[in-house]
Amino acid sequence: MHIPDGYLGPATCAAGFAVMAPLWAFASRKVKKTLRAKQVPLLAIAAAFAFVIMLFNVPIPGGTTGHAVGGVLAAILLGPWAACIAVSVALVIQALLFGDGGITAVGANCFNMAFVLPFVGYGVYRLISGSSPVTSVRRVVAAGIAGYIGLVVASLCAGIEFGLQPIFHHTASGQALYCPYGLKIAISAMVGEHLLVFGWVELIATALVIKFLQKQEPALLQPETEVRI
Amino acid sequence: MAKKNNGFIERTAISAVSLLRETVSTDAIASRDGFLQRCDPRFKFAGIALLLACALLTKSTAELAVLYLASVTLAVFSSISPFFFFKRTLIFIPLFSLFIAIPALFNVVTPGKPIFAFKVFTLDLSVTRQGVDSALIFCMRVLSSVSLTILAVLTTRHHVLLKALRVFRVPRLFVMVLGMCYRYICLLLDIIKDTFTAIKSRVGFVTSPKTGRRLVAANMAGMWLRSYRLHTQVYDAMVSRGYTGEPIVLNEFRARRGDYGFLIVSLFMLIGTLWLNRFFH
Incomplete structure (x- = not known):
């Protein structure tokens, strides 16, 4: 899901930043307004948590493993706006310090994983969980489905971004200048692997973490918890 | 089978260790005396x-x-061995991109003048x-972009780059x-490494995929609880060092003539x- 440099053309990269800039500004204004000075370190620690969560290899049926992105989990624990900042910070650090995900593609990567993933996932979670008790099974199911749908929708966005490249950027002879695959191939490849493999990893990880927190620290899942923004 | 089931423990520990090692090795290269290391980070x-x-x-x-070629030259002038630089820039993303580009060679994906x-x-x-x-320009673009990014990453101390x-x-x-966040990533990586090494030494070979999933979820949740508790201690530590709620970023950068030269070039x-x-259409 981390798009490296060179896959997207200048128009898509610029659009990624153009869309994310007001979202980051709004998110930081909202977080600044709601977050007390005391909670600034929490944002940094949450970003670090969003970063390291991608390191956990989750065993999936079939004997192989995969890693979760954790965007929906961060949204459930922190609220979608704070999750947007936390995941964006994690993605910027991955791109700048570890070369994972391109610098020119930071805007597009943040749009997919720090905006679409947490917001879609959080919306689905709220929709399914409704007003059920914090410790109910429904919340666990809601978290799992939210993780799955959030990731698949984010992968659809990445597929569309890839697929637009040969349409936007090609030479007169038909040579593609960036990602060479059109919408049909790019969307099928991206959505297919997330529907079949990575979506399930996200589902398992998100649902089990919520289930664990229900038992150990249910207060952190209360809608009125002070950290949720 | 046992090895297969337990692979996730090793893989998680290895991911954490390799990231920690990368941080340390990057700092060591960034401390060398070279052209880019002497450059003002801005x-x-x-x-x-x-x-x-x-x-x-x-x-x-x-x-x-x-x-x-320019990035390889800059790497050499920045005390980075070409072999190390080739290894860092050619493996993984460019190699992965090369595999991705292979289907694009054929007429079913890219119609055009047949050559074979x-x-x-x-x-x-x-x-x-x-x-x-299409495949050539795609792979070359990814390779040169990744090389330039790695050059910046290798020659700058991480906390300075962020500043x-x-x-x-x-x-x-x-x-x-x-x-x-960067500091906490190092701390959390260390915790993951220790935790998964301890799990490996205690659990041995008897983890079923189901137990494995529970184990990983418990660790993720545990990590969140630990992080959540840590933030209040961190805030207290910040206050004791003079934090008043307004973020202050120290700026000790100083530009030289060579820095302007690099920017102008x-x-x-x-x-x-x-x-x-x-000239290209």
């Missing part, structure tokens, strides 16, 4: 951003090759000129959160790229 980052823009905007494979035709059962396949050009973001008018809150390369693009 100018270095801006210069490399301009070169990245060249790699993003150019329509010429030859120019991308020149950019890659063959038949698979009833399917007529051919490698097209447009397909080869240099102020030059791009990134809000102070973000710069502070980025700096703090990068700027000229970008202008040259835009000028050259007029």
